[in-house]
Amino acid sequence: MRMPLLMNAAIAALLILPALGQAADAPAAKGDAAQGKDLAYTCQGCHGITGYKNAYPSYHVPKIAGQSEQYLHNALMEYKAGKRKHPTMQAQAQSFSDQDLANLAAYLSSLKTK
Numbered sequence: 001m002r003m004p005l006l007m008n009a010a011i012a013a014l015l016i017l018p019a020l021g022q023a024a025d026a027p028a029a030k031g032d033a034a035q036g037k038d039l040a041y042t043c044q045g046c047h048g049i050t051g052y053k054n055a056y057p058s059y060h061v062p063k064i065a066g067q068s069e070q071y072l073h074n075a076l077m078e079y080k081a082g083k084r085k086h087p088t089m090q091a092q093a094q095s096f097s098d099q100d101l102a103n104l105a106a107y108l109s110s111l112k113t114k
Contacts, residue, residue: 029099031069031106039104042092069109076101 046052046061064072078084079093080101093101 029102031073031102031104033103033106033110035100036103036105036107039096039100040107043104043108046088063113064108065111066113067109069105072108073102073105076105 043064047064049061052061075084076093076096077098079086079089080096080098082090084090096104
């Protein structure tokens with residue numbers, strides 16, 4: 001009686017595992033820099049001010065212009081998921097769709113630094 005149960009579990013695993021792998025390996029949404037430009041106004045309040053120190057906690061806000069698109073997208077998605085801890089960034093990221101975050105990353109990465 002154990003053999004059919006074990007065989008059914010093995011078959012179920014073989015059917016489910018490829019689907020899980022596809023979801024994990026799915027490419028990130030392709031970002032549209034032009035659309036990201038329209039959304040980036042919200043970033044300027046902190047990231048666009050030279051020498052600005054954020055009050056919570058007190059530290060220099062990182063420069064995001066010209067960063068790698070993949071890095072920016074990953075960071076924004078991690079803030080959205082709560083994997084990166086910063087209340088302001090979590091709230092900002094959660095207010096956008098995944099496509100919006102891809103668009104923001106595409107735009108911000110296209111900016112030239114001085």
